[in-house]
Each structure stands twice: as C-alpha cells, then as structure tokens.
Amino acid sequence: AQVVLAADAKTYVLEGSKAAALESCVEPTDVMRRKHMELIKHQRDETVHGGIRSSKHSLAGCVECHIRSDADHVPQPIHRKDEFCGACHAFTAVNLNCFDCHASVPKGPGAEQASHAAFQAVGADRSVQARPDGEDH
Amino acid sequence: MSFLTTVYAYLYYFAALVLLAGVTFKVVQYARTPAPLKIPTTPAPTTKAGVVLRMTREVVLFESLFRGNKWTWIFGWIFHFGLFLVTLRHLRYFMEPVWLPIELVQPFGIYGGMAMVVGLAGLWARRFFVDRVRYISSPSDHLILALLIAIGCTGLLMTFVFHTDVVAVKSFFIGLYSFDPPPLPGDPLLLLHLFLVAALMIIFPYSKLLHAPGLFFSPSRNQVDNPREQRHIAPWAKRLEQE
Amino acid sequence: MGKTTEMKDHHEPTDPTDAGPADSGRRAFMGVAAGITAAVVAPGVVLHSVTAAPRSEAVTSDVRWGLLIDTAKCVDGCSACVDACDRENGLNLQNKPASASQEHWDDQKAVWIRKVQLQDNQTGRVTNLPLMCQHCEHPPCVDVCPTGASFKRADGIVMVDRHTCIGCRYCMMACPYKARSFIHKAVEDQLTRVPRGKGCVESCNLCVHRRDFGEDSTACVDACREAGHEAIVFGDLKDPESSIRKHLAEMASRQIREDLSLNTGVRYSGI
Amino acid sequence: MAKATFEVPELSQYLDVPPVTPQTMAHSKPFVAKPEFQAPLGFPGELMDDWQEKALDKMGELLGKYRSLRVYLDSCVKCGSCTDKCHYYLGTKDPKNMPVGRQDLMRKVYRRYFTLAGKLFPKLVGAEDFTKDVLDDWYSYFHQCSQCRRCSVFCPYGIDTAEISMAAREIMDSIGVGQKYCNEIIGKVYTIGNNLGLPGPALRDTLEGLEEDVFDETGVAVRYPIDQVGADILLVTPSADFFAEPHVDGLIGYGKVFHEAGVTWTLSSHASEAANFGMFIGSYDNMRRVAQRIREAAIELKVKRIVFGECGHAWRVAYSFLNTLAGPWDFLDPRYPVPQHICEFTYNLIQEGKLTFDKGENDDKVLTYHDSCNVARASRMGDTPGGQFEIPRAIIRATCNHFYDMDEDTIRDRTFCCGGGGGLLTDDLMELRVKGAKPRVEALNNVMLEKGVTHMAAICAICKSQFTKVLPYYGMEMDQIVSLHQLVSNAIVLTPSLDGEDDEDDEEEAEEAA
Amino acid sequence: MKRIIYREWRIPPARYWGLLGILASVVVIGALAFAYMEHEGHWVTGMSNSVVWGTPHVFAVFLIISASGALNIASIGTVFRKPLYKPLGRLSGLLSAALLMGGLLVLVLDLGRPERLVVAMTTYNFRSIFAWNIFLYSGFMAIVIAYLWSMADRHGEPYNRPIGILATFWRLALTTGTGAIFGFLVARQAYDAAILAPMFVVMSFAYGLAIFMLVMMFTFTEEGRPIGERILCRLKNLLGIFILGVFYFTLVYHLTKLYGAKNHDLVGWLLLDGGIYTFMFWVGWVLVGGLMPLGIIYHPVLSKDRTWIAAACGLVIVGGLASMYVIIIGSQAYPMQMFPGHTVLASGFFDGVQGEASRYSPTIPEVLLGLGGVAIALLITSVGVRVLQFLPESLADDVLPVDEEKIVEQGPAGAKA
Ligand code: HEM
C-alpha cells in the first residue's frame, strides 16, 4: 500500500510561533506526529539520569519553538486547549500531565540554553519568530 | 482522494449500513415476537425494578455465567470489560469535541485492550482443552475469536510499537460524517485493523454476536414473576380465546 | 560529639587525568565563564552563557560533587544561600493557598535548604549552618524508594526522577536530615530549567542543571560568596586538585549523623 | 437391587463431570404414538410425506409465536456453561444430552433454513439440512430432556432448553411423530378426566376408603369429599395421589390440614388431575384445553379458592400459566391468590399457629428435601422470590426433628431433576431414567452417609413415582421417598371432631354441604 | 467425618441491600474525600513535610496487618491441623483478602500521584522494602485466592495444606515486611528497632482475630445461623492470648529503647509528656486496646456473654487504631536528633526547635478516606459471602468437628472432609 501522508490534514503549528517560520521539526513531520511522545520520553530519561542536555528532543525545546506569542509578544501556555500541544491533545482526548511540572511558557534564565540543541539540529536561528498574524509568510 | 482512502470510505459506509440495519432488524424482530407464557427462571424478581436490577447484574456481572462456570466467567468477563473500555477509548475517534468522561477513561482503554486479548486467549484455549466445549465449537466460533484477537493485537501493536497518526485517523472518521474524508494514513497495521473491524461489523448481525441484544430479550431473564397477580396473554393466544 | 573525622573517600581517582578529556576541558572553560558572569551580574540573577556546552554524554562516576560548609564563616542573620536557592529553583514562586493557615503552610511548603542555629549544650556556643540534602553516598532515601525514582546519579548527586515518583513519601521518612519536601499544592509557576509539580518529592539537587550546562558552582555557593562570607565550597570530591579537596585537607570536617555511615557529600567544619 | 439390561452408573462422593462419549444414548427412544393417540390431540397420525416442508413451516410459525425460541436459537455463544449442568449428560455422557448439544439439534436446522450465514456457509456455522437422520436424532434426544430448566439457570442468556425441546416436540407432533406416553395420557384426560384414567366412581370409592382408614388410625373423622358443590376450596391434585404410595399419604395429609383449618373443600371428578402434559409436548392448545377443565370444575362447584396438591410441573402450569390459559379468575375470592399451593396453605396455618404437631411422630426418619425442578425454577410459593424453597423446608422443620439439606449445589434453584420429568416417566425410557437420576441420587447418598439421612421428601408426583422406581437400581429402598404432606400427616395433632363445639359446627357444615 | 456445608449468606434482600447501601455510601464519601485531596493537593490534609504519613496510613497499616491476622484462623485450621477451625477457613481467607484490598486502596489513594500506580507496579527498586511489599501484597492476594480455591474446590483438596503452609509463611513475611517498613527507618529513633517486625506480627494476630470475630458473629446472628459455645470460647481465649502478646512486645519495645541510653528522652516523651500521643498510648493502646478487653475476656461472667465478647473485639480494634496512631504519627512528630549534644535554637524548617514535637492534627478528608478503606473491605466481604459459599451453615457445637486432641490418632485422614 502506498503510504498516504497526512499532508493535507490540518496542521497544529500556530502562527506566532517560531515553528511557523521554519521548514521542519526536529524530525520529519510524519515521524513527529506518530512518535513525538516516545522521542521526548526517551530524552527525558537520558536527561534526568544521564544529565544529557544536548539532544534535540528536549521538551523545553518543543515549548520554545512551538510557543505562540500573541500580538503583544506574550507567550501563551502551550498546553492550553487552543495552543499547540493542547489543541492536538484535546482533539485526540489525551490528557498531558507534563505541564503540571514543566513550565508551559519559556520562563526564567536558562530557558534558551535548554532549547539550544534543538535549534542547532534543525539549523534554525533561534531568533526567528512568525508574526501572530502570519503576515511574514 | 487516494485509492485507499476511497476504498476504506466505502467499506465503512457499507459496514455501518449492514451493522445498523441488521441489528435494527433483529431487535425489531425480537421485540415484535410475542412471549405467550410467563417463563422467568425463578426465583425471579416480582417487580419491574427488580427485573431491571436482575438484567443489570446479568449484563454487567454475567451473574448466571458466574454461577455456571468460574473459569469461563473470569475470562469472559475480562474480555468483555476490556472490550468495553476499548470501546470507550475508541469513541474519541468518532466525536469532536470529546466528552469529558471519555477523555478521563481514555487511558484505561489501553489496559482494556490488553485485558481483552488475555480474556480472548483464555476463551480460545478452553475451546481446545475442554472436551465438552471442543465438541460444541464450530469453525465460526473459532473464527470470531480469531478475528477479535487479531483486531486486539493489531490495535495493541499500534499503541505500543508502530504508532499511527491518530489525528489523521480521527479526521478520516469525522470526515466520513460529511462524506468528505481526508486521507487515511497508509500504515499497514492500521489498514489491517480497520479491515478486520469492518469485517466484524458486517458479520455482527448474522452471527452469535447477536447475544448482546439477545440477552435483553430473553424471557427467562426479563420477565416479572407475577403471573398470579397479572394476567399475561399474547395477542395470538387471545384470539384463541375469542374463538 | 566534637570528634573530627578525616574525609574518607575510597573512590578517589589517584590520577586526576582520569577524568575524561571532555570533562576537564569544559571545566577549565567554565571556570572562566562563571567567573566573568559572577563578576558582572547582581546576586541571584546569574545569567547563563548561551555558549556553554551542554552535556552530551552521560555523567560518570569519575567525579563526585560535594559541598563543604565552614560553619565558622556562616553568619547569624544571613540567609543569602537560602534565598538564592529559592530563586534558582523557582521555590520563591510558591504561594500559600488562601484558606491555609500560615503556620500549617510553613510546615508544608517546599524547602531545599534551610538555615539552622545550634547551641552546644555544654559550652553554650552558638553555631549557624545551612542544611540541605547531604548527597549521601549510601542514601537511605534511594534504598527505600519503591520505584527507584529516588536515585543517585553517577556523579554523586542524589535526586528524584519525578517522572517515576509516585509521591509515597517513604524517602522522606527515611532521610535522616529531613532534607526532602513534598509538593503539597499544584504549582502554577515554574521555571523552565526546574520543572516541579504537585504530588512529588524534591530536594536539593546540587543545582543539577548548572552541572549539566557545565557551570562550576551552585546558586547557594555563589550567593554566599557574593554576600562576602564564602562559607560554602563546591567541588569534585574525587579531584585532589579541586578547591574543596584542598579545603578539606586544611580543616577538620565531619558529617552530620556520622553514626549512620552514609558518607555524605556535604561536609561541615566547626561543629 | 433391581435388574437392569444396562449399566447402572456408580455413585461417587462428588459430582464428577464425565468425558464426552458420543452416541451412548442414540438408541434411547420412547414408543411412538399410534394414530389413535394422535388424533384426539389434533395431530396427524403418522409421519407425513412432505414432512420436511411441513416441519419447517411449523418451525417458522413457532419462531413467530415464541420470542423465547427466536432469541434462544440466535443467542447461544457456545460458552459451555450449560454443558455440565444437565443430569442426563452427567448420567449418560452423551454430548447430545448437553443442553447446548440438544439445542444444536434444532439450531443447525434453524441456521440452515432461517439464517443468511447458514444458507451461504452451512459448514462454517454448523448448519445442516433437515434429513430423516436429523429427525431421528430429534426424536431420540428431545425425548431425553425432562424440561427441568437447570441449564437455563446457568446460561448467561437464560437459554432454556426446555423451551426448545417443547418446540421440537410440537413440530414433531405436527408432522405425525408423537410420543406415545404423553399423547395417550392427554387423551385420557380428555376422555376420563385424569392421567391414570380413574373414573369418578373409582375415585369416590378410594376416598371413602381413605376416610375409614384415617378414622381407624386416629379416631377422628377427617373428610375426603369429592364433587361437593359450594365448598370453599377446590383441591386439584395429581391423580397418583388417589392410590399410589407414597402419594396417597400426601393426600391424607391434605385432608387433615383442611380438617384442622376448619374449611370446606372438595375434589372434582371433572378436574381430577393437576398434571398438564400439554406442557411437555409444547402444545399451547392442548395445555389450554386441559387447563380449561379446572375452570369448568371451579365454576360448576361454585368454589371460592383453588388449591393445588403436590406436583411439580402441575404447579408450574398452575402458578405460571393458569391465569393465562384459563383466566381471568375474577369469580373467585380475591383475597386469595389463584391458585394456591397446598404448601402455601399449610405454611400459612403454621404461621398463624393453627396447627399443632407432635414432631416425635417423625422421629423414625432423618429427612432431606428434594426441590422438584418445576417448582424450584419455574414457579414460586408465597410472596417473596424463593418462597418455593423456604416454605416446604419450613413445613418439614415444623413437623420433623431431623432435617438436613443435600449439597448446596444440588438443591434450591440448582436442584437436580429426578430424571423422570418432562413426559419421560415411562418404562420404555427406563435406562434414561435410571442414568438421569444419578446426580440426584448421588447427593442423596452423600447425606445418607454423612448425616444419616433415611428419607427424602418431595412435592411432586413425578419425582415420587420416579424415585420409587429408580432408587432400587441404586441399592436403596423405594420407600425412602416420602410425600411432604405425609410428614405433616404423621405429625399433625388432630382436634377430635366431637370435642370442641366449633369443630363440631364445622364438621356439620361440611356434612351439610356434602 | 461429616462434610461441612457452606452456604451463601442469605439475609432478607431489604436488609442486605440496606447494608450494602450504607457501606457503599461510606465508600462513596471516602472516594469524594480522595477526589478532594487529589484535586487540591495534600495541603488540605494535616500532613506536612514533618509528619509525612498521617491518618490514612494509620488506617492502611491497620487494615493490612489485620488482613494478615485474619488469615490466622485458616492457618490454624489447615497448617496446624485443628479441625475445629476448619469451617472458618473460607471466611478467614475472604476477610483477609478484603482487608488487604481496603488497606492497599487507602495507601494508593493517598499517594501524591495515584495515577502513576502503574509505574509503581512496573518499575521496582529491589532494595526497597516497600517495593518488596508490593510483591508481598500482590503475592498474598494470589495465594489467598489459591488458598480459597483449595478450600472450596475439592480438586484443590490435595494442595490445601501446602498452600496453607505457604500462605502462613507469606503472611508472616507480609506483616514482618510491613513492620520492617518502619523498622528499617534508621533515621527515626522510634522506628529504628528490629522488634517492630515481630511486634507487628503479634498485633496483626490480635486485630485480625478481633475483626474476624466481629464479622463472624454479625453474619451468623444476622441470618440466625448458630454459633456454638465451644468455638466462641476458643476464639475468645485465643484473642486473650494475642492481647497479652501485644502487651509483652509493647513492654519489650520500650525496654529495649530504654536500654539504648540515647533513647531515654524518646521513651520519656512518649510515656510522660507527649501530649496526645501519651494519652493515645495509655488510654488507647494500653487501656482500651489491652486491659479492658482482657478484663472482659477473663471475667467469669462477662466472658460468657456474646455482647460483651463483641464489645471486647470492638475495644481491641479501637485500641489497635490508637496504637497505630502512636506508632506511625507519634514517632514522626518526635524530632529527629541530628545534632546530639546541641539544642536547635532556630531552623528554617521547624526541625525540633527547642526539642519541640512537630504539629499534626488529622483532617476530616483523611479520616473519611481511611473509613472508606474500611468500608471497601466490609463491602467486599459482604458481597463475597453473599455470592459464594464462604459461611458454614452452622457452628453449633454438635456439627463442628471434634477437638483436635481427639483427632490426633486419625492423622491427616481425619482432616479430610
Ligand atoms: C450487552 C452486551 C454483552 C453482553 C451482556 C455479553 C455477554 C456475553 C456472555 C455472558 C458471553 C459468554 C461468556 C463467554 O464466553 O465469554 C459472551 C460471549 C461472547 N461475547 Fe459477548 N456480550 C456482550 C456484548 C458483546 C459484543 C459487543 C461482542 C463483540 C464485539 C461480544 C463478543 C462475544 C464473543 C465473541 C463471545 C464468545 C466467546 C467465546 O467464543 O467463548 N459480546 N458474551
């Protein structure tokens, strides 16, 4: 059977996030859609137990890149039902508890450090930021 | 629309039609057939409420089976309860927005899936190892078990090993409502899972799976034990009286 | 009491070059970086250099991080280290539920490091010291944790993997230092670098994110130094060249509750 | 021990489920009804030429008339829960005697002709053509079901094999294949009024004899009236009660209870039979015709209440169907349920303290109690579910000092059939009856060994006849089986009829009525 | 040898459903309490960073060790071949499984992250007593079920004794393990004592038996099944012995603590000026849980009266809860000695400033959660006895097997039903 890509299914990447201005996620979109939970869970164990912070699957990285800022550049909590993680998980009825603990907006010093590796891997400049209205597209 | 998506779209329209029409037909047929005599298996409840309670115990706990055979009960109940949880979890593919209760029980569906397969395996094993049950099993009994196990296993494989794009699957099914399904992901396991499910839907009204609606119409379970207090007479029997 | 013990660490590598090249190299680099930042930034809001190389290989037991606290230098009335820790780890973002009594909340809020003031019953001498997780080599908290969520990292840091912590609090029962806190209330505000949330247990982790991003001190150490007391020294207990080893060689130090033979990674002098 | 041409099963300490051994009972068939027995019931005399077509038509008709049949044929999932529940399977090892095996005899035909799957893929779903061989199997195995409903208790859907075997018998009757025993008896009821064919005068004789016997024994004039117009109560009792042991001791007991109750009662020669074999052959029409006789008798004798004597399936038809078949009973005294069981009657008196017993009279016996299947699983006594278990036991406890139940899995609604119910109480099925009694006899044997039980009380004419005949095969005595009201009869302390004024009045009234 | 007849508990439906209804509502209230605590977080409870285990643990531990003790009756019957106790074996097994369920449920629902139960059941740290306890508990459950099967199904007959022996050892391991959860906490003075394990074993015997007797007397009288003098007298005497055992261990526990000079202050605190804990110890543990029931059991007249015997059982249970309260909470409240020879003048974490004990007062949701656990246990028991044959038809003197003394010559054959 020919693999049909979910290409024309709707995307959850939001205008106003860095991701919206970028080409691809840390893995191909198809892979991310299917396997992101495994990737970040794997990363989690590596980080917590091994102290490895240089890999691209960091949760802080997801947040940093996918967070949407509103017109006033205020980042919106990413797990909210109308934001990136939240919207998709609401659609699939998945209850995430990651953000019980993890900051749902990049916060505090060092937030950038944590996502550095991810940006490097994608080869993106961390300063990109799609405008909330999507006009730069 | 890609070929695959089209095929599956039509397959599901057909399967849904067969399932709905078939079960409706059967249920109407059961409901229309009179039960001329009071034949509840006693001791039976003497009130309607009591009957509802009895039925609930039968449906939820499989009480009679429990009295009859503990092993079958354990496996059968594990299977059905698992199936129930899986069904609840699956509802998320078919509704938008997803109801809160579904969202809450959704994670348990995975354990339901495992339980379901374990239960089915136990039920199947007894078809081989218990001589009495072996004697009464026909090929279709084995086939249905095989079908359900296959559905369960493909599902579990998708959940744990070869993930599929759940969003796309859901979009496809939601799209079916408006006759405009977006493409279905081409993951082989998913396609197999869905094909088997369609097969299940199609055979449902023609097979012993009718036990699910059947139970509700079983006179030995759903009748109130009050023949002395209330005269119970079927229309055709009434006509005899008038002759 | 009053007996002093020589530091006994059986795992010291005899040759300091045993440490991997990556490690020693980065340490050298970070020494410079941290020195610079510390010099220009106000206490507590230490900015971290983006260029710092995050760790890319799993930690090893070639190092063992530890602290040495010179109680003689710790002053009465100072709480710089405590405040710094709170800021570093977002503990200052905790707030009391409206309907809880202050007294009860004080018992319930998370505390990673605390100031303790002691008086010797015989001499009447008063001692001040900060107390935090002692990063035991044989940590009872780890031994008792049913899921293995409490664990000791290869580099000697004892911490909680809060993804597997079920919140049973057995580790808190087991810790002889009362070093751990249970998060009693949902956390709305946390820092990206220190995730923390309701229902899990936490404690000082020697500023583990700083470890992994290659900095060479902890928030409390920095703060104490900035406050001008330099009562805490941080370093690799296995590296004979490290400042902590040098200090240990110079002064008599001991472990709290030595009788339990936990071989703590945090040592005290002057008590 | 009675002689047998077959192997009498050995009793064991526990109920063992035998391994499946096909065809052990394929040879067992009751005598086929001759045309003269068929005709009065409205059935063709012998197998018709186009029987297959007719049978399928009949089956279609029944499927439309009985929801039970329709649902039961569809619903079975072959779970196996019923497989080890039928006493005939346990006693004969023949898998076609497993309830589901028995149902499948009909189900395979149903699938073949009435379901899509069976029409398209018969092999897959185990569907089969309705051939003569299949019909022979039907005749054989649907006459190895005592319609005891034990299988129904354990089936998750309540599938009642009894319903299916009734339907099968009706289908067979409708194509001219009837069973001699049942059909002949029903004919007798139509012509004479009872199963045994005892004509009115014979009954009167017997009853007079009874009165004398009781007077001789007790010195009290207890009456056994028949056809007394205007009596309060019409007693309908199985005809076996009129003469056979131990049945008749029960009848004596009823009389004594009525005597003590101070009510007037009567038997009827028109409805001198409680049993209704119409049920066994699944024929609504015949069941109704038999039941109507009771209505006629009640109207004729102007009674206010109807009480049934000890008989299992008779009580089922009376309790569950009488209102349907011969109701409404609005001309009777509305304060009493119609009909009442003699046990309910006696029990109420005991509750009211109107009966005095000398339990010592039964001290020669250690009792156990056999729940007759139709009473246990198809009817009720008293107001609360389960009264059919508690009321008879309460009566035994009130009249005897020594009572022990049999193993819990073999009593109450899990009771084992005596092996002779459902129209199988005929000598041509002796092998089946002996083997089918095994599980019950086994449980009895255990309480005999463990508790020293000597007698088993029953409240069913068929059970009593069956046990008197079958127990000897197992090395027991035929008189170990007793009527429940025989115990009452033994223990009851009669009020001498000439002593108390009231009693005398009652007596006189009764006499006047006669 | 007579076969013992077991029969489902068949009290009138109205009473039965009424009973179930009451129990179910307590369970629901417990569930609501849990939902509240889970939703708000533990700050709504009295528990804190100083007293980390509170009232739920008092109930949980009590239920768990009672579970082990409740199985004692079955063990005596099979393992020690006392046929007199055999008819009680099934109820004993059921009650044991039910109490364990209740206890574990409370324990689990008090977790900070109960939704991670799966984590607890799939990732183990084998150095943790607690993790071993998870195995001990689930194993116990499995063994009790197997044990029940071997008692109920005659195909299980041959395995009955082996499983019984296994269950007995497992049971001891389980209570020892539960005791060891505390006993291994070297950090805390009050716990650091190996004697806690055997003390828990004896306590489990007493509490388990008391609960068993109450349940037995209730179910039997409710349905009018007879209980003979003989069995009741036996059970009562057994209870007396167990209470004495608890006393003995309490004494030894405090003596050993006194033996280590550094613990003088702890013992002094607990026995003299521990406030509520001192009260709980003397009044709850010693008086209500010990002296009063002993007084009843060895009283020549009262000991004959069933109501009084039931009262004695009730007192033992109340006393048991009190002892658990002292052991679990009192020991945490007493400050940890980190700096011997020093007085803590001030601390940012309230650790024993001026030797003061930590604050703890139970809150309503905690108590409700605990009671919910008790109700669950009773609910399981009442459903169990209703649907399966757990209760012997009669415990009258004449139907019960002869005393063991007379059975000895018959050997194992005598035990065969
Ligand atoms: C009201 C809903 C239902 C009730 C009360 C019910 C009840 C039962 C019971 C009591 C059994 C017999 C015990 C056993 O063998 O497991 C059974 C068997 C079975 N049920 Fe259901 N069921 C229901 C719905 C369903 C549904 C929706 C399916 C399929 C999708 C299903 C599939 C099966 C199968 C395949 C078996 C046969 C197992 C075997 O071959 O041994 N049931 N059911």
Ligand code: HEM
């Ligand atoms: C049209 C209907 C169905 C669709 C669209 C569907 C789709 C899916 C998908 C996408 C998964 C993977 C879930 C994941 O990766 O997290 C799954 C899993 C599963 N499916 Fe289905 N399925 C359907 C019907 C059924 C039916 C009828 C059954 C059972 C009889 C079933 C049994 C399972 C099981 C046991 C699993 C694994 C456990 C789980 O993830 O819930 N499915 N199904």
Ligand code: SF4
């Ligand atoms: S900052 Fe230094 S001086 Fe101040 S309290 Fe902490 S350790 Fe003592």
Ligand code: SF4
């Ligand atoms: S001080 Fe306490 S928390 Fe820290 S390692 Fe030691 S035992 Fe564990």
Ligand code: SF4
């Ligand atoms: S609270 Fe968490 S870290 Fe502590 S013992 Fe329990 S699971 Fe382990």
Ligand code: SF4
């Ligand atoms: S090392 Fe870090 S975490 Fe530990 S006490 Fe100091 S600042 Fe807090």
Ligand code: SF4
């Ligand atoms: S009704 Fe009785 S005799 Fe007939 S199959 Fe069922 S159990 Fe057997």
Ligand code: SF4
């Ligand atoms: S118990 Fe019922 S469903 Fe199961 S095999 Fe028998 S008849 Fe079929």
